[in-house]
Amino acid sequence: MSVPLLGQMMDAPLLLSALLTHAKDYHGDTEVVSRTVEGGIHRYTYADAAQRSRQLANALKRIGVGMGDRVGTLAWNGYRHFELYYAVSGSGAVMHTVNPRLFPEQVAWIINDAEDSVLCFDLTFAPLVEAIAPKCPTVKHWVAMTDRAHMPAIKLPNLLCYEDWVEAESDEYEWPQFDEKAACTLCYTSGTTGNPKGVLYSHRSMMIHTMSGAVPDVFNLSARDCVLPVVPMFHVNAWAVPYAAPMVGAKLVFPGAALDGASLHELFESEGVTFSAGVPTVWQGLLQHLQANKLKVSTLKRCVIGGSACPPALMKTFEQDYGVKIHHAWGMTEMSPLGTFNQLKNKHLKLSAEQQFAIETKQGRPPFGVQLKIVDADGRSLPRDGHAFGDLLVKGYWIVDRYFKGDKSPLQDGWFPTGDVGTLDSDGYLQITDRSKDVIKSGGEWISSIDLENVACAHPGVAQAAVIGVHHPKWDERPLLVVVKKPGEEVDRDALLAIFPDRVAKWWIPDDVVFVSELPMTATGKISKLRLREQLKDHRLPGV
Numbered sequence: 001m002s003v004p005l006l007g008q009m010m011d012a013p014l015l016l017s018a019l020l021t022h023a024k025d026y027h028g029d030t031e032v033v034s035r036t037v038e039g040g041i042h043r044y045t046y047a048d049a050a051q052r053s054r055q056l057a058n059a060l061k062r063i064g065v066g067m068g069d070r071v072g073t074l075a076w077n078g079y080r081h082f083e084l085y086y087a088v089s090g091s092g093a094v095m096h097t098v099n100p101r102l103f104p105e106q107v108a109w110i111i112n113d114a115e116d117s118v119l120c121f122d123l124t125f126a127p128l129v130e131a132i133a134p135k136c137p138t139v140k141h142w143v144a145m146t147d148r149a150h151m152p153a154i155k156l157p158n159l160l161c162y163e164d165w166v167e168a169e170s171d172e173y174e175w176p177q178f179d180e181k182a183a184c185t186l187c188y189t190s191g192t193t194g195n196p197k198g199v200l201y202s203h204r205s206m207m208i209h210t211m212s213g214a215v216p217d218v219f220n221l222s223a224r225d226c227v228l229p230v231v232p233m234f235h236v237n238a239w240a241v242p243y244a245a246p247m248v249g250a251k252l253v254f255p256g257a258a259l260d261g262a263s264l265h266e267l268f269e270s271e272g273v274t275f276s277a278g279v280p281t282v283w284q285g286l287l288q289h290l291q292a293n294k295l296k297v298s299t300l301k302r303c304v305i306g307g308s309a310c311p312p313a314l315m316k317t318f319e320q321d322y323g324v325k326i327h328h329a330w331g332m333t334e335m336s337p338l339g340t341f342n343q344l345k346n347k348h349l350k351l352s353a354e355q356q357f358a359i360e361t362k363q364g365r366p367p368f369g370v371q372l373k374i375v376d377a378d379g380r381s382l383p384r385d386g387h388a389f390g391d392l393l394v395k396g397y398w399i400v401d402r403y404f405k406g407d408k409s410p411l412q413d414g415w416f417p418t419g420d421v422g423t424l425d426s427d428g429y430l431q432i433t434d435r436s437k438d439v440i441k442s443g444g445e446w447i448s449s450i451d452l453e454n455v456a457c458a459h460p461g462v463a464q465a466a467v468i469g470v471h472h473p474k475w476d477e478r479p480l481l482v483v484v485k486k487p488g489e490e491v492d493r494d495a496l497l498a499i500f501p502d503r504v505a506k507w508w509i510p511d512d513v514v515f516v517s518e519l520p521m522t523a524t525g526k527i528s529k530l531r532l533r534e535q536l537k538d539h540r541l542p543g544v
């Protein structure tokens, strides 16, 4: 067998600790600002964060955390969580961010599955931790992420105070060099069916993901930006923003637990935020606050919205009324999460605003590093014509190969089946039609719930909309529209259904409308169609 001629360049593993070292060396005075759980604003620099992360790495070593050991967190976006991101992964241990919005039994299940040896928590979650501790035998140390003055009055074995623990250590610490394929982080999927599944990212995969995610056609991040990730650090690494911001030297602002419109707006304005990222419900909350109080945003320029489909009406309002460009993105826990990002191409610049908008409402195209294909029920590739829709499969540098402790690979011929259904056009833009289990199957044909929700959200009286399939004796399933009205708005069933005929095929029009005061949400801020279907399973459609 012939052997390639090896290049003669320096060989250094791609390790996440290098990102923070770079930020310290070249952006040392750039600020990291956090709204804290204890109250008030904490402010320091990348140089400070790097120093404290080295102290924390020593602290972890002192309590016996070694290579590959899992350190769990139940925490909001804040500077201590950021220090853990680097100290844990940088020292060769595995950062395991647990979603505190899950049910306590699920939280305990996940901690046990991951076999976390240390669990660090924000004060908000002290009662949760106290309740689950007896069920988590692998956890040897519990760390309250606060100072001595705010220590919670809870009974836990081996409870440490984060500030005492870190401040007792020296900052003399050399980040170890090890195999870049080593695991850095562990996140669990939301798991709407069965138990959640762990996705174990490697330093290499996360580093390549971060570099590809910062480029102009994706997050477009630079040292002139001030970035506020609303997406939680417990949800797929806050879409890698805590890695990308130090890489480019952007100012970083953490919102803590206050994710309502008023708190976010205040922080955007006081810190001069230029770029932010989050799920649609967060932006709907912000928009309602801006509209109700006749406010403007003065520095915010760009937002990425993903996690679930972004209603076009929301994108349009932000751009036209507030001058904020919304970029639609799609991804999943199994993809670290970046799958696609929406930016126009050069050839699109000469199109009309309306034509451009039609492209921008799609989920976007893959950055270098991700490949997409859609297939029919027999696994045959479908054309990239923007019309044919099928099961979406992905492949790439930062996509799961197998689940944590999983004995069977989920891949099909080297491709990961996403469980999403969509179309691809000739330029590679993806449009998600549905999660495959949410597609409405009517008379053997498929109806996209997302398309119908987008039409409903364009009605001025609609705050939120969800469409589910309900049983129909003749058609198998028919669409039912479930709506939360905007406060103070009057809209009835017939007025709402009247907007559909011009926008979708006649047989797609929902058979009925139900008004509710709120929609059930998942732990990651998405509308839970599973629970909605359960709630409305006895709904009788008109004429049935």
Ligand code: AMP
Pocket: 189, 190, 236, 305, 306, 307, 308, 309, 310, 328, 329, 330, 331, 332, 333, 334, 337, 363, 418, 419, 420, 432, 434, 435, 524
């Ligand atoms: P998670 O692993 O919790 O991040 O969930 C991933 C799933 O969220 C995907 O498989 C999609 O079903 C959904 N999703 C993420 N982004 C979008 C988007 N922009 N539009 C529609 N669905 C999305």
